[in-house]
Amino acid sequence: MTATFPLGPFEPSPANPILRPRGTGWESANLYNPAAIVVGDRVALLYRAHAADRVSRIGLAWSADGVRFDREDDPVLVPAHDYERAGCEDPRITRVGETYYLTYTGFDGAQAQLCLATSADLRTWTKHGPLFPGFNTWRTLPYGPDKPWSKAGVIHPEKLGGRYWMWFGEGTIHAATSADLLHWTPVAGDEHPMHTPTPGEWDATLVEIGAPPVRTDDGLLVFLTNGATASSPSEVHYRCGQIAVAAADPATVVARTTEPWLRPTSFEDTHGMVSNVTFVEGLVHFRGRWFAYYGQSDTTLAVAIC
Secondary structure, eight states: OOBOSSOOOOEEOTTOOSBOOOSSSTTSSEEEEEEEEEETTEEEEEEEEEOTTOOBEEEEEEESSSSSOEEOSSOSBOOOSGGGTTEEEEEEEEEETTEEEEEEEEEOSSOEEEEEEEESSSSSOEEEEESOTTOBTTTTSSSSOSSOBOOOEEEOSSOBTTBEEEEEOEESBEEEEESSSSSOEESSOTTSOSBOOOTTSTTSSEEEEOSOOEEBTTSEEEEEEEEEEEEETTEEEEEEEEEEEETTEEEEEEEEOSSOSBOOOSHHHHSSSSOSBEEEEEEEEETTEEEEEEEETTTEEEEEEO
8 A cells, every 4th residue: 555645534443442451560650652553464563551550661562453452461672771860652563684673762750861772583573772862842932841851763774864763752842863873863963853843733832753654656755643732731732744855855745634634532532540531653554554653642552454
């Protein structure tokens, strides 16, 4: 199936939620925000989960049909350093050659930093630490963290113009490049985002990159994104949109959807630890269909299918 802009239409699966919290251990309270990748004839999900302490770990689950998943018992990524002592959060994944590149948020309880880990098998990971110390993706907005803060990174597996590209950010979205996939340099400083909230619309408060891009036949890279509006600090609604860049100019947004393709509608979408949230981080093309994986109110995990 050829990718187009926008992708869709997507329909939430009647099997949702496809994963829920379970047991009394590390994934007993909340389970959400998954990365997704096709490995052989299965879909692998790397998902965020935590117990009542809200210290997130990353788990691994497998599916032969994209909907019914079997989980591994133990998390594959757990806090081990000061910069992530309060959690390893919100993974996104890309494979280049035989190596998996996982971006995730390292949270120390006060500051969020985009981090990178690599693996050959999705279970044993080498951590490479924070990618953008000192960078604040909220800097140009009149609210949000007034300190170094970076989350949400998606990597394209092929070089563009001789470099690898990453798009990252919560609040606003930025681009970065790399020669080796380990060391990344922002294209511009944190005062020059490539995509920002749209005043008066469904993404008026913040935008955040969602899933790694897919390429169209006419040279576009299409991204699923997240956007939010806040009527008060405690009342925030997250919906999912899309943007596109030209492969020949990866740091310039050339199109955006004016309406969300996914919004909170079900009970799980509207009730949870953070209510009124549909939050996408995984997209795969599998068995002739597109599967978009998203968190529901930071409590359960769901899929929408095109």
